[in-house]
Structures are given as C-alpha cells and as structure tokens.
Amino acid sequence: MPPELEAKFGLFLAGIDNAPAVFESNFIRILGEELTSRDVVSSRVVANQGSYLLVGEFSETPTDSIRLSWRIVAADGVVIGLFDQVGATDEANLAKLAQDAANRIALLMKAGDPPRAKSRTLTLPTVVLHPVDGAPGDGRISLTSAMSAALGRRSIRVLDDSHDGALVVLGSVKTSIRGDGQLVEVHWSVINEVGRELGSVTQSNVVPVGMLDGSWGEIAHAVADGGADGVIVLLREAHRSRSSVRLD
DSSP: OOOOOOOOOOOOEEETTOHHHHHEEEEEEEEHHHHHHTTOOSSSSSOOOTTTEEEEEEEEEEOOEEEEEEEEEEETTOOEEEEEEEEEEEEEHHHHHOOOOHHHHHHTTTTGGGOOOOOOOOOOEEEEEEOBBBBBBTTHHHHOOOOHHHHTTTTOOESSOOOTTTTEEEEEEEEEETTEEEEEEEEEEEEEETOOOOEEEEEEEEOOTTTTOOOHHHHHHHHHHHHHHHHHHHHHHHHHHHHHHOOO
C-alpha cells in the first residue's frame, strides 16, 4: 500500500507540461476551485516543504482528443498516484475534466484516517544559486532573481555563497536562429558538494528574433516558475538519496 496522503500539507499545482498556455491557465484555475470545494488545500503559487506535487502532461490523441496524464508526488519523491484523462478542449469539457480530476485527487488526498496518518515532514536541501550564464539582454540578472524568488515561494532557502551541505543550482541560456524565429534553451542543473551533477531540467521555446535582447520582464518569471518546478523534483530526489545513504 502506498503511504497515505495528508491533506494538511496541501497540494502544489505544478502545471501541465506541453499544454498551450491558455489551456493550462484555465484548467489549473478551475481545478483549484474544484479542489477547494472538496476541502483540498491547493496552490499554484506557494508550497511548503511537506506539500505534495501535482504534475500534469498534455498530449494529443489520434482522434483529435487530448490526453492529460497526472502524477501526485509526495515530499520525499515517492509517486503516490497516477491517472489519465481523455477529452475535448472546449469550455464544457474543460470543466468536466477539471471536476473529474478534482474528484480523483480528493479521493487520494483523503484516503485513510488522517489523525493516524504517518508524519511526512521534509527539509529540502539549501541551495546556492549562481548567476545565469549566457542569457542575452538583462537575463543574467532578471532570470537569476526570478529563479531565486520562485524557489523561495516553494520554501527553498537560497544562498548567494557556498555553504556546507548546500547544493548548487546552475542556470544557462543558449540561443540560436531558426527559420521561424529564435530558439531559446534554458538549462538548469543541480550540483552536489563534490561537483557531480545530480540532474538537470531543460526548457525551450521559439520567440521572435531579438525579443530577449533587452529586458526579459515577465518572461523571466514565467521561465523561472517552470524551471523551479523541475528543480524541486531534483531536490526531493537528492534528499531521498541522502536519507537512503544515512540509513545504509
């Protein structure tokens, strides 16, 4: 049996990978409302160190429907629940999909007897965030600042200088010109105390040529929020590995 979920820690809505921005925004908004109506605490903005993580993945089916694949990840990195949904993208079906997802999530979150549920507190590693390398325009400053804020909202302590036991988060940006615009690839790596890469997250998108040569503005925050979700997963895996080593 998987560990029981505890509603008191809440659910962080990490978003829907590969989904169109408007679809993702509308779906997550409706899902949050549906979860609230079912007494499930959730947030798209703030997570605590014991929060569960809800991650979705968007794909299209051969029949012109969409598939949403969901996973719920506990604070220690254990996948608690998996489920898929198939439907259309019109407004009525969007609401039905969100309601169905909320029902399934609520059942998982309320499984078992909460008063007897085992405590699953977690202290994620402190990180040192280095300035982002290779970003055009003001990206070195704005993207670094946005990532620091995004990690802070997820209850991660971010330091400017090295510290015993802290992991290092490195960010880099690579751009290239394509026929349809400028390809921007943002790469985030988590490095341990001995310099070994524990994992990485890569984001990519095509923007108009020169769009990021000046101020990144809100784009920096959007990129950082997406990257921070992946970094959190890596930090949880690192914490679980450290705990396993100590137990051995």
